[in-house]
Amino acid sequence: MARIEFxxxxxxxxxxxxxxxxxxxxxxRGAIDAMQTQDVxxxxxxxxxxxxxxxxxxxxxxxxxxxxxxxxxxxxxxRLVLAVLHSSIHLERIxxxxxxxxxxxxxTDGLETRHDLVEGxxxxxxxxxxxxxxxxxxxxxxxxxxxxxLVDLDELIDRTNRRVADHVLELAQSPxxxxxxxxxxxxxxxxxxxxxxxxDIGEQVEFLVTGEFHEFTDASH
Amino acid sequence: MTLxxxxxxxxxxxxxxxxxxxxxxxxxxxxxxxxxxGDLVRRTKVFQVEDLSVAYSGKLALDRxxxxxxxxxxxxxxxxxxxxxxxxxxxxxxxxxxxPGAVVTGTIDYHGRGLYxxxxxxxxxxxxxxMVFQKPNPFPKSIYDNIAFxxxxxxxxxxxxxxxxxxxxxxALWDEVGNRLGDNAxxxxxxxxxxxxxxxxxxxxxxxxxxDEPCSALDPVATSHxxxxxxxxxxxxxxxxxxxxxxxxxxxADMTAFFSVEVREDGSxxxxxxxxxxxxxxxxxxxxxxxxxxxxxxxxx
Numbered sequence: 001m002a003r004i005e006f007x008x009x010x011x012x013x014x015x016x017x018x019x020x021x022x023x024x025x026x027x028x029r030g031a032i033d034a035m036q037t038q039d040v041x042x043x044x045x046x047x048x049x050x051x052x053x054x055x056x057x058x059x060x061x062x063x064x065x066x067x068x069x070x071x072x073x074x075x076x077x078x079r080l081v082l083a084v085l086h087s088s089i090h091l092e093r094i095x096x097x098x099x100x101x102x103x104x105x106x107x108t109d110g111l112e113t114r115h116d117l118v119e120g121x122x123x124x125x126x127x128x129x130x131x132x133x134x135x136x137x138x139x140x141x142x143x144x145x146x147x148x149x150l151v152d153l154d155e156l157i158d159r160t161n162r163r164v165a166d167h168v169l170e171l172a173q174s175p176x177x178x179x180x181x182x183x184x185x186x187x188x189x190x191x192x193x194x195x196x197x198x199x200d201i202g203e204q205v206e207f208l209v210t211g212e213f214h215e216f217t218d219a220s221h
Numbered sequence: 222m223t224l225x226x227x228x229x230x231x232x233x234x235x236x237x238x239x240x241x242x243x244x245x246x247x248x249x250x251x252x253x254x255x256x257x258x259g260d261l262v263r264r265t266k267v268f269q270v271e272d273l274s275v276a277y278s279g280k281l282a283l284d285r286x287x288x289x290x291x292x293x294x295x296x297x298x299x300x301x302x303x304x305x306x307x308x309x310x311x312x313x314x315x316x317x318x319x320x321p322g323a324v325v326t327g328t329i330d331y332h333g334r335g336l337y338x339x340x341x342x343x344x345x346x347x348x349x350x351x352m353v354f355q356k357p358n359p360f361p362k363s364i365y366d367n368i369a370f371x372x373x374x375x376x377x378x379x380x381x382x383x384x385x386x387x388x389x390x391x392x393a394l395w396d397e398v399g400n401r402l403g404d405n406a407x408x409x410x411x412x413x414x415x416x417x418x419x420x421x422x423x424x425x426x427x428x429x430x431x432x433d434e435p436c437s438a439l440d441p442v443a444t445s446h447x448x449x450x451x452x453x454x455x456x457x458x459x460x461x462x463x464x465x466x467x468x469x470x471x472x473x474a475d476m477t478a479f480f481s482v483e484v485r486e487d488g489s490x491x492x493x494x495x496x497x498x499x500x501x502x503x504x505x506x507x508x509x510x511x512x513x514x515x516x517x518x519x520x521x522x
Binding site (some may be wrong): 003072075076079188 | 425467468471505507508513514517518519520
């Protein structure tokens, strides 16, 4: 094995992506919990925590800049560097979605909620979380099949997201819950975007392994 | 009932279709600098090599290489020392004929004609297929005479001054030496000497220019001059080069052939083989063969 230092820097880069993933998952879990329990303090924590995610993203970007400038990676190495960069951006976006969920939850502080919708959003959040976890595992394992499996999971989330609007319309009968419901449409959309970001990371896994980039689903997903 | 369990609620409206502007792929290909793989496949083949092996005094140096070279393209041969890439490039203008004990088997067709056919004159081959070597090797004569030497020998004496100027211009050297053609060529810098050798090669109107590690004796600035020049020259000539510098192959070549060393199982020695021949972008982003991957990523050795 030659170029030992270069190989070590690639390993460190991949490890920092996984660390960023773990941090993002904590933010997402916090946002969903805060939404469920209407915990304003937790919302603030999630919002503050975003700086940590951004810092990690910038650190990864910086290391990649250095690797490209000094090591001229090619073939698998080049694909790894590119896949890490893209995946890191997708993770950073998931962090942003978590912040939006937390901000919306703060806006609904004290408003009347609806139990079944809260439960539904929580389930949706758990599925999105699971998808992010699977995408990161698929990255580590270079497992294209696992990555492609994300499409089916995403479809479930997409379907639920479409139904949230219908449920909120039903809230027209109870004006006290209406404002809360309107905000939750956006929360649902945020969770749905997290699922999309996980699929995007899955696409990077396929690119990393095969050298071919394909959208798993068409642009409408 | 939770949201996730519901199945029969109306779906969202189907995706709307937009009028997508059509993209003229041909126009994009036209402005693209590098020749595309498909384009190269369609181009006329200058060389068609099949099962070419070379042995020196009975010892196999290169084992059965097969590839085609498209006209007006740059092809780079890369690989570790002893992989047979220089041996291979020397077959394209029959330079191996000059090495005692060298035996070439297999076929190289040059524009459809066997390059090693008994009726083919090796001197004429070398006029059409010029060569530039690793170390610049100008004659200890004036700049003018270096360029004029080949044409004079070949009887191309008409319009010699214009020929010398044209060759120097094509080699991107005229602006630097045009006003001192009588100076001794050995007074030029290394990079200028190498461009002089390229000018000397193109003065006899070749079809192909072979370059055996043309930049390995040059500094980075001189190297980038030669690389720019190669891009210019491929408009008129077919270029085949050997390079130790993988990034150079990545920068300038349309096609790249990776050669490797194979150790014979019977312990009788080692020889070179052609492992993979593909568009340069493929070799450096997604090579098909593990050995290519290991070499270009630097894991080799």
